[in-house]
Each structure stands twice: as C-alpha cells, then as structure tokens.
Amino acid sequence: MSLLNDQSCLAAPCERPDPQWDLPARDRHRYGGGDGGVPDGRLLVAFAEAVLGEDDDALVRARDALAAVLGLPGLIDAAGVVGLFNAIDRVADATGIPLEPEKEAASLDFRAALDLDRFAVATIELGYELTLTVPPICGMVFFSTV
Amino acid sequence: MKAMSLVPDEVRSFFDLVTHQYLPGAVMRDFSREHRAISHPQIELLAARVSALNRCLY
Numbered sequence: 629m630s631l632l633n634d635q636s637c638l639a640a641p642c643e644r645p646d647p648q649w650d651l652p653a654r655d656r657h658r659y660g661g662g663d664g665g666v667p668d669g670r671l672l673v674a675f676a677e678a679v680l681g682e683d684d685d686a687l688v689r690a691r692d693a694l695a696a697v698l699g700l701p702g703l704i705d706a707a708g709v710v711g712l713f714n715a716i717d718r719v720a721d722a723t724g725i726p727l728e729p730e731k732e733a734a735s736l737d738f739r740a741a742l743d744l745d746r747f748a749v750a751t752i753e754l755g756y757e758l759t760l761t762v763p764p765i766c767g768m769v770f771f772s773t774v
Numbered sequence: 775m776k777a778m779s780l781v782p783d784e785v786r787s788f789f790d791l792v793t794h795q796y797l798p799g800a801v802m803r804d805f806s807r808e809h810r811a812i813s814h815p816q817i818e819l820l821a822a823r824v825s826a827l828n829r830c831l832y
Binding site for chain 1: 791792794795796810811812813815816817819820821822823824825826827828829830831832
C-alpha cells in the first residue's frame with residue numbers, strides 16, 4: 629500500500645457519512661452533550677475528555693465506567709485511539725500541513741455545520757476570520773487573525 | 775506527512791502505530807464487520823472528540 633493510499637484511508641469514514649451519526653456530538657461544548665448516536669457514546673466522549681484533561685479523579689471515573697461497559701479490551705482500544713489521534717492532531721498542527729483543496733471543498737458543508745472554521749488554524753490555512761477566542765491547549769500556540 | 779517522510783523510518787513507525795492503535799490500512803474501509811473491541815462509529819467518535827478538543831482542522 630502506498631503512502632498516499634494510507635493517508636487517504638485515514639479519511640475513509642468521512643467518505644461514508646451515515647445520517648444516524650450525530651456529528652455535532654464531537655463538539656459538545658458548542659452543541660451540548662450527546663452520544664453522537666453511537667452506542668456508549670457519552671462514556672467514550674467522557675473518557676476522551678478526561679484523558680486530555682487534568683482531573684485525575686475524573687479520568688479514573690471515566691476509565692472505570694468505560695471498562696465496566698466495554699470490558700478491558702474495549703478500554704484498551706479506546707485508549708489507543710485517543711492516544712493516536714492526540715498525536716496526529718499535534719503532528720498536523722505543528723507541521724502546518726495544508727488542507728488539500730479537494731478536502732477543503734469536500735468538507736465545506738460539515739465544517740460550517742460544526743463551526744470548525746473558528747479553530748485558529750483555519751484562519752491561517754484558509755484565511756477565515758476567527759470568531760471565537762480559544763485558549764492555548766496542550767502546549768500548542770495558536771495565532772488569531774482578523 | 776511530508777515532514778515525516780523526510781525520515782522514512784518515522785513514516786513506517788507512524789503507520790505501525792496507526793495499525794495497532796487505530797486500524798490496519800487493509801480494513802479501514804471494511805465496514806462489513808468490526809475489527810476491534812470497539813466499533814467503527816465508536817472509534818470515529820473518540821477520534822473526532824479528541825480532534826475537536828485539540829481544535830484540529832484536519
């Protein structure tokens with residue numbers, strides 16, 4: 629498999645949208661709590677938030693709750709996904725990878741629906757105005773442009 | 775990815791992680807069955823929430 633194919637595979641789920649999945653669930657602070665229409669979605673979201681957060685007690689609670697429902701294999705797989713995508717985000721942002729024109733066009737509608745263009749990196753990559761000030765997170769530095 | 779590809783071993787290591795912590799490339803598009811203890815939608819919800827928390831555009 630070529631590198632190009634590997635890259636495109638990472639976006640594969642986006643190419644197969646399913647109306648039963650609630651995309652805004654992934655941005656809970658804007659849209660309110662939800663499970664995304666995904667089984668045990670609330671537990672998974674709580675776990676992801678706890679891993680990236682700083683509340684150790686919350687992490688223990690989220691981890692125990694997830695393990696109780698999904699079992700140890702489910703918890704391990706969930707932790708792996710959270711860890712991997714946290715790394716991927718950092719690599720993408722730190723290296724300033726441009727959003728390819730075809731993906732910019734293909735994602736226009738759901739970027740608008742999820743208000744993703746408010747992310748500071750969008751103001752750099754796409755030239756959009758930043759409409760919401762967000763604090764630096766996870767040691768990353770963002771720049772705002774108006 | 776272009777930055778990492780300057781060091782080929784890093785690209786290989788990256789996709790080793792993808793295989794073990796996400797899905798092997800060969801089954802990423804196989805929605806006919808699940809390949810991990812959590813389902814495709816559960817995996818993508820986790821990935822999307824992490825990316826949103828990191829304010830990742832990509």
